[in-house]
Amino acid sequence: MNTTAAAHSTEAAPGRIVLLTTSHRVxxxxxxxxxxxxxxxxxxxLCADGAHPQLPYLREAGVTVDEAAPTAEDLVAACAGGRTVVVVATGEGEPALTDGLARLAGSGRVSMPELELLPASYDLPGARxxxxxxxxxRIRAECPWSSRQTHQGLAKYAIEEAYELVESIEAGDRGELREELGDVLLQVVFHARIxxxxxxxxxxxxxxAGGIVTKLIHRHPxxxxxxxxxxPEEVKEHWLRTKAVEKRRASVTDGIPLGQPALALAAKLASRARTAGLxxxxxxxxxxxxxxxxxxAEAESRGTDPEAALRAAARxxxxxxRRTEGV
Structure with a gap:
């Protein structure tokens, strides 16, 4: 290939566009x-957001970043001659740019560069x-209702949400279960924020979180x-033994909340006595x-939750x- 042909080939090369995405949770x-x-x-x-949190670190690493928000046409032109252009995406993911590139590709009017979506950092499990x-x-700081709440005032909601969670489990509704787990999690985070x-x-x-991690590790030797x-029985023995050492309780009944529903309370007392061999x-x-x-006590000895059994019968x-009422 002669020099003129080689130059023409280089100019005609469509180049490459890399859309670089990052997680704000990393x-x-x-x-x-x-x-x-x-x-x-x-x-x-290129990066359209001059305040993007990655920019100081990229520049410190010797990467020159131009603060610019090119159109799809501008970006394709910038890739002419086989050049590679990296776009550091903003938090929204550059939808206008990607939509524009899709329209150009569909039009057939231009030779499109190679397009690559490159996740630069990933969310770890639990990142949300x-x-x-x-x-x-933010809610605690700005919401007139949430900013005035106390542990005491929120206590009843924790109980309500726990019951709603149990109801969703017993109903077998997966969508409700996910939602109710979120509501229970909210109570934990709300109380921790207060x-x-x-x-x-x-x-x-x-x-x-650190406390429960330490507890779980210690109770699962x-x-x-x-x-x-x-x-499972050996696991339970480990759990109860380590718990007894941690709490230094004088009685197997110590730590059982007396304010819980009466059937659950009775079953818990029977369980503690049976497990302790009393x-x-x-x-x-x-x-x-x-x-x-x-x-x-009889239900507990048979491995039945009397609360759940009575709720099922009550339903x-x-x-x-309702059938008698014609509902």
Whole structure:
């Protein structure tokens, strides 16, 4: 090929457009190796957002970034001659630009450059929890209702949401289950955000998460330590043993909330006694309370949750009432 033909071939080469996306949930500058290679190898790097959090780190690494928002036509022209142009996408992902490139490609009027979408950083599992924390921070600061809430005032909502979660589980509704899990999670994050403002003993959602991580690791020595457990019963023994050491409780009944529903309370007491190997006879007395206590203990010994069993029966009763009413 002669020099003139080679020059013509170079000019005709359509080049390459790389749309570089990053996650705001990952610290700026922590990019993948393919992303850094593309940035350093590009003929030009563009970014429409002069305040993009990645820009200081790119420039520190020796990457020249032009603050520009080219149209699709401008970008295709910039790639002429086989050049590579990297576009550092803004948080919205540059929809106007990508739509314009799609229209150009569909028109058949121009020779399109090679198009590549290159994720430079990825969300780790659980990354959306960071969004929840940020949203809660803003709501706490700016919402007239949320900014005045206290632990005491929100307590009833935690109970309500927990019951709604149980109802969605028992109904087998996956969509409702996902929503109710979110509502329960909101209560945790809300209380943790309020706790940050305590003058004497503040703590944050990170302290809450750190505490439960430490607890889970300590109570699962068969996973994170040298002990072994091959059955659910052995796992439960590990859990109860380590919990007893942590809490330094004098009685197996310590830590059982007496304010929970009565059937659940009775079953929990029976479970603790049985697990501890205590042969404690049920108290005898007259009245429906003692009868219910006996039934709850019997259900627990059979592996049945008396609360769930009674709710199921109550729903059947409700349906019968509605049929009688013609509803």
């Amino acid at each position: 610290a700026p500058g922590l990019l993948s190796w393919p992303a850094w290679r593309a940035l350093h190898g590009a003929d030009r790097v 929890l960071l969004d929840l924390v940020q949203v809660m921070d 706790a940050e403002e305590d003058a004497e003993e503040p703590f944050s959602v990170d302290d809450v 068969h996973v994170f330590g040298d002990e072994s457990a091959t059955t 042969a404690v006879p049920l108290p005898r007395g007259e009245g429906i309370g003692y009868t219910l206590l006996s039934l709850a 059947t009763y409700r349906d019968a009432i």
